[in-house]
Amino acid sequence: MSRQALQGWGRTATSVADVVAPTADEQVAEAVLGRPARGVVARGLGRSYGDAAQNAGGTVLDLRAMGRVLAVDVAGARVTVEAGVSLDALMHLLLPLGLFVPVTPGTRSVTVGGAIAADVHGKDHHVAGSFCDAVDSLDLLVADGTVRTVGPDHDPDLFWATAGGMGLTGVVLRATLRMRPVETSRVVVDTERADDLDDLLGRLTDGDDAYAYSVAWVDCLARGRSLGRAVLTRGRPARRDELDARARRDPLSFRARPRLQVPDVLPSGLVNRATVAALNEAWFRKAPRERRGQVQGIAPFFHPLDGLGQWSRAYGPRGFVQYQFVVPLTADATVRRCIQALRAGGAVPSLAVLKRFGPGNPGPLSFPAPGWTLAVDVPVTGGTAAVLRALDELVLAAGGRVYLAKDARLPPAALHRMYPRLDEWRAVRERVDPEHLFTSDLARRLAL
Amino acid sequence: MMDAVGTPSSVLVVGGTSDIALAVVERLGTGTRLRVVLAARPSTRRDEAVRRLAGAGHDAQVVDFDAEDTASHAATVAQSFAGGDLDVVVVAVGVLGDQELAWQDPAAAVRLLQVNATAAVSTGVLVAQRLRQQGHGAVVALSSVAAERARRSNFVYGASKAAMDAFFTGLREALRPDGIRVLVVRPGFVRSRMTEGLPSVPLSTTPEAVAERVARALVGQREVVRVPAALGPVMAVLRSLPSPVFRRLPF
DSSP, X not given: OEEEXXXXXXXXXXXXXXXXXXSSHXXXXXXXXTOOTTOEEEESSOOSSSSTTOOTTSEEEEGGGOOOEEEEETTTTEEEXXXXXXXXXXXXXXXXXXXXXXXXXXXXXXXXXXXXXXXXXXXXXXXXOOGGGGEEEEEEEOTTSOEEEEBTTBSHHHHHHHTXXXXXXXXXXXXXXXXXXXXXXXXXXXXXXXXXXXXXXXXXXXXXXXXXXXXXXXXTTOOGGGTTOEXXXXXXXXXXXXXXXXXXXXXXXXXXXXXXXOOTTOOTTSSSHHHHHHHHHHHHHHSOSEEEEEEEEHHHHHOGGGGEETGGGGGOTTOEEEEEEEEOTTOHHHHHHHHHHHHHTTOOOOSXXXXXXXXXXSOTTOOOOSEEEEEXXXXXXXXXXHHHHHHHHHHHHTTOEEOTTTOSOOOHHHHHHHOTXXXXXXXXXXXXXTTOOBOOHHHHHTTO | OOOTTSOOSEEXXXXXXOHHHHHXXXXXXXXXXXXXEEEEOSSHHHHHHHHHHHHTTOEEEEXXXXXXOGGGHHHHHHHHTTTSOOSEEEEOOOOOOOHHHHTTOHHHHHHHHIIIIIIHHHHHXXXXXXXXXXXXXXXXXXXXXXXXXXXXXXXXXXXXHHHHHHHHHHHHHHHGGGTOEEEEEEEOSBOSGGGTTSOOOTTOBOHHHHHHHHHHHHHSOOSEEEESTTHHHHHHHHHXXXXXXXXXXXX
């Protein structure tokens, strides 16, 4: 056990906790049954942007050492893994066998436990749903130290409270996932530029269902007639016969490692209006107006930022927050107003992506819901708090919500309005953890 | 918890009737509802402060605090933390005193040091213990530019602030490994109730301006702030002026 200062990926709101790195169930149970006064929460690769995997003054279980793959059923496309295994490890191990992860977020550096706790989504949400939709069952160590096996058919209430439950129902030890069979480790990609927000939303509405994967990069600094201009990239898994002769020799090869590391010496303020505007302009101009059928690797298509190790350091020591919200499909005006509010309020919306979500799942705290979701990185400055409060109001007025895995600053009152099924979730948590032994900085901040 | 953009959910003010501290609380609580604990001597000013914060939508509670009775400080701090974690602790215990009396009357001098230095340090030690246990938090210590170089007209006050300033500057380093921040705030002349009736000096400021600087510093990385900001370079010059020149300055 060691006392460590922990942050989320946004490098904000540091707190200090006793970090324990268990390697077996018994050690997890021991840490939980020790009933530390300020509670316990599990942590994986620390890719939550805010304070979800921190527990000030309490215990944090670093589950990365519990990263074994326990069983692989290639024919049935099932895999049973320990919670600390990363999607990166799963891809390196299973792609050569023709199995791809069911859902991947914008980074491979997340653990399966974290993906379940945040019920992460990817570019395929509109057709495939979120991560927990592909979980057959999971083993959850609850507050009394016992292990419950739960799934959509077995104690579904506890299963769905754990899906997106931010680690507050217990510690996920193992999970069985339904993988996606693929012929190759490539994606066939269509790229198009959208001249403004209406153009973008129109293209997403009309064409999305023909693609397995879809996401748009949005220039949040463009204004006037160009407001919401975007580069839309959509794709589907490549078949073997679509690869060139060389790639066809090893169609399932997958080797991806960060090529560059960002050093930890950059000051805050490098990501500012001038630099972001210049990068946006270059990115938009560089993208083809329309290009069909380009074959790309999984890493450049799904995880372009993983090529740049520790990229969050570019925001300097003050860090950044990512604001991700979803509003119903009818609320396209809200998306526009949010982009305007980000610009007008003196914030610096840097990297922004927009996507059309499909139906949500039964998880009361699971984020995805049918609608438009926009995720924007914003460096922390003196004015950030006020701008994001204004965004909260716009999102609330449209009946939308923000994503807790990204959140680092939502006020508790807003949470209850955004997640109307919060009380259902609380009832399940009271059943398995009446003392709220599982807690985190996020749970304290939001009075969860 | 203090969030990623510098908004806390709870604040303790030691010396809970300070105009500057109340302005800091109101600024930090913009757009949210804070739980505020005011540690102060029972008085109409304390009642007023509670009404002022309640009027701004905050949940204000009081804890009795006698700055000169150091033996009672442990109980005061314990009571202050009884309601749960405190994200920001503003140490604002201080009086201006009567300078001419203070440098000639030992009792007056001792009282000034006891309130501004001893009480600030005593509560600072106790608060630091609590913040280390909770694993997060920030201390805002209200010092003064008088701590950097005192003038003939305020050197007993300056001595007391120099003592607390040195303590909290050191505490900042001691608490770094625990993830606790300590921000030392050195305002110049602040037009407030404490300085009512005194002649104003150049570069004077307001409690609201101090609050704004504090709020921005808590979001950023600064460890010491002077208010107004122009006092930074000014004090750099004043600190190094030879005494024969310094004493001729017109303020």
